[in-house]
Amino acid sequence: MEVGDVCRRDVVYGTRDTSVAAAAKLMRQHHVGDVIVVDRADAERMPIGIVTDRDIVMEVVALGVDPAASTLGDLVTWGELVTVRDSASCAATLRLMRDKGVRRLPVVDERGVLAGVISVDDLLPRFVDELSEFADLAVRGRQREVETRPSASEKSG
Numbered sequence: 001m002e003v004g005d006v007c008r009r010d011v012v013y014g015t016r017d018t019s020v021a022a023a024a025k026l027m028r029q030h031h032v033g034d035v036i037v038v039d040r041a042d043a044e045r046m047p048i049g050i051v052t053d054r055d056i057v058m059e060v061v062a063l064g065v066d067p068a069a070s071t072l073g074d075l076v077t078w079g080e081l082v083t084v085r086d087s088a089s090c091a092a093t094l095r096l097m098r099d100k101g102v103r104r105l106p107v108v109d110e111r112g113v114l115a116g117v118i119s120v121d122d123l124l125p126r127f128v129d130e131l132s133e134f135a136d137l138a139v140r141g142r143q144r145e146v147e148t149r150p151s152a153s154e155k156s157g
Contacts, residue, residue, distance in 0.1 A: 001089070001090050001126065002086065002087055002088065002089060002090070003084055003085070003086055003087075003088045003089070003090060003093045003107055003116075003118050004086030004087060004107065004115065004116070006090065006118065006122055006123070006126060007086065007107045007115070007116035007117060007118040007122065008116055008117050008118070008119075008122065009115070009116045010030075011036055011106075011114060011116060011117050012026050012027065012030045012032050012034070012035050012036070013035060013036040013037070013038050013045060013047075013114065014026065014035050014036075014037060014038070014072050015037065015038060015039070015040065015072070015073075016037055016039075016048070016049075016071060016072055016073030016076065017071055017072075017073065018035070018037075018071060018072045019067065019068055019069075019070065019071055019072075020051075020056055020060050020065075020067040020068075020070045020071065020072065020074075020075065021067040021068040023035045023051060023056070023072055024053075024056055024067060027053055033052055033053045033054075033104070033119075034050055034051065034052045034053070034104050034117065034119075035050070035051050035072065036049075036050055036106050036114060036117060037049035037050065037051060037072045037073070037076050038114060044113055045113060045114040046112055046113060046114065047081060047083060047106040047108065047114045048076065048078075048081060049072070049075075049076030049077070049078075049081050050076075050081065050104060050105075050106060050117075051072050051075045051076065052104065055075050056075070059075055060075070081106070082096065082100045082102060082105055083105060083106045083107070083108045083112075084096060084105045084106075084107055084108070084118065085107070085108060085109070085110070086107050086108065086109055086115045086116065087110075090123055090126050090127075093105065093118060093123065094120075094123055094127070097120060097123075103119055103120045104117060104118070104119045104120075105117070105118050105119075
């Protein structure tokens with residue numbers, strides 16, 4: 001399965017000039033933990049960063065910075081944005097997240113335009129379902145053996 005099939009397409013975004021206070025309000029309004037920072041807010045939204053609720057707590061609230069006076073551009077670490085193509089597999093995306101130590105990634109199309117956002121929370125159910133299939137296989141394999149191969153005591157009895 002491709003990331004484009006499971007990512008959230010209703011992305012909450014802002015520009016580098018969006019205040020941190022406005023971004024926090026957007027997160028609350030849309031019940032999300034991140035805002036994707038784009039270069040401009042038109043149809044060709046190119047992601048340039050991601051700001052999470054944790055970023056706001058650690059870099060603004062904990063330091064006593066005024067959220068109305070700081071912007072998303074102040075919080076973005078330039079040149080370090082990790083994105084994933086919408087055609088990437090879920091397994092490859094999970095490996096990328098692990099390797100980069102991130103829980104969320106902007107999803108981009110072949111031109112690099114923002115197409116969605118994927119989080120560990122979005123991927124987890126996919127992998128849990130697959131692991132459940134493995135567990136069922138182990139149980140079913142034993143059941144099949146019991147049904148098709150009688151034990152030694154049943155043969156001699």
